Amino acid sequence: MKKNFRIIVLLWSLACATGYAQQDPQYSQYMFNTLAINPAYAGSRDVLNLTLLYRNQWNGIGGAPRTATLAADMPILNEKVGIGGLIYTDYIGADKNTGVYFTYAQRIRLTNAGTLSLGGTIGGSYYAADLTSIDLIDNKYDQAFSTNVNKVLPNLGLGVYYATDKWYAGASMPRLYNNNLYKNNTLKINAEQARHYFLMAGFVKRLHPILVVKPSFMFKAASGAPLLLDLNLNFWFYDKLSLGVSYRTLDAVVGLLEFSPFQGFKVGYAYDYTTTSLSNSITKGSHEIMIRYEFATSNASILTPRYF
Numbered sequence: 001m002k003k004n005f006r007i008i009v010l011l012w013s014l015a016c017a018t019g020y021a022q023q024d025p026q027y028s029q030y031m032f033n034t035l036a037i038n039p040a041y042a043g044s045r046d047v048l049n050l051t052l053l054y055r056n057q058w059n060g061i062g063g064a065p066r067t068a069t070l071a072a073d074m075p076i077l078n079e080k081v082g083i084g085g086l087i088y089t090d091y092i093g094a095d096k097n098t099g100v101y102f103t104y105a106q107r108i109r110l111t112n113a114g115t116l117s118l119g120g121t122i123g124g125s126y127y128a129a130d131l132t133s134i135d136l137i138d139n140k141y142d143q144a145f146s147t148n149v150n151k152v153l154p155n156l157g158l159g160v161y162y163a164t165d166k167w168y169a170g171a172s173m174p175r176l177y178n179n180n181l182y183k184n185n186t187l188k189i190n191a192e193q194a195r196h197y198f199l200m201a202g203f204v205k206r207l208h209p210i211l212v213v214k215p216s217f218m219f220k221a222a223s224g225a226p227l228l229l230d231l232n233l234n235f236w237f238y239d240k241l242s243l244g245v246s247y248r249t250l251d252a253v254v255g256l257l258e259f260s261p262f263q264g265f266k267v268g269y270a271y272d273y274t275t276t277s278l279s280n281s282i283t284k285g286s287h288e289i290m291i292r293y294e295f296a297t298s299n300a301s302i303l304t305p306r307y308f
Contacts, residue, residue, distance in 0.1 A: 043082020
């Protein structure tokens with residue numbers, strides 16, 4: 001079953017590439033890992049910020065997606081500029097994609113309460129598909145699995161982000177170029193990277209001295225793929241503990257937990273309950289762990305809790 005599923009997953013990933021479906025790594029805790037989606041977010045937390053995230057999707061199924069991300073960003077030049085970097089590794093079946101990107105954001109104070117940020121990212125990834133390692137059914141020869149793929153994929157990304165103390169909104173396109181991944185004229189296979197578009201927004205509202213509510217959403221779009229929507233609702237208690245739930249269309253219901261034991265340090269966990277035909281009788285769901293640490297300095301300190 002697991003051996004056969006590896007082949008299914010690989011074929012699915014190639015089909016997604018050919019059809020311009022969703023390719024970029026998926027994050028349930030996108031609201032805590034925004035730099036991975038929008039380069040304009042760099043420097044928005046006003047301190048040096050490190051975020052580590054690991055996602056194990058469709059736990060229990062061989063060849064299922066696994067993603068690790070390390071992001072760092074900080075403001076410079078009197079908080080007029082944000083800089084950052086992102087390292088990630090994404091596995092699915094026999095595919096491995098490892099990327100490094102550097103971000104720059106120009107931050108413009110429009111009012112006393114809000115800042116507009118225009119950002120860009122530059123870098124690339126190393127894509128490797130170990131197709132010859134796949135155990136084919138009945139060991140039959142298949143030309144599509146006869147040659148491995150190894151490619152360096154340079155790219156650029158753009159984003160815009162506006163935030164006040166009470167709400168935020170952003171739009172981004174993290175990958176601008178449609179790099180070729182795999183091409184076979186005989187089999188008429190042409191797999192390319194697809195542009196992905198993200199639109200997000202959210203706000204915070206204090207309902208009680210100990211309780212804050214934070215709704216948010218994110219649209220995800222790629223050419224040839226269904227429009228996906230993440231709806232999220234988080235409740236913060238004593239500015240230390242957050243409990244939340246998300247619904248991702250055509251995919252999953254997500255439970256979220258975030259805990260801040262001391263100032264500047266946060267740990268988060270997300271569990272995805274699959275709602276598709278894959279069902280939780282086949283997979284044990286998806287797990288995601290996030291760790292964030294913010295370094296306060298003599299010139300920039302965390303005076304109040306930051307919710308985004």
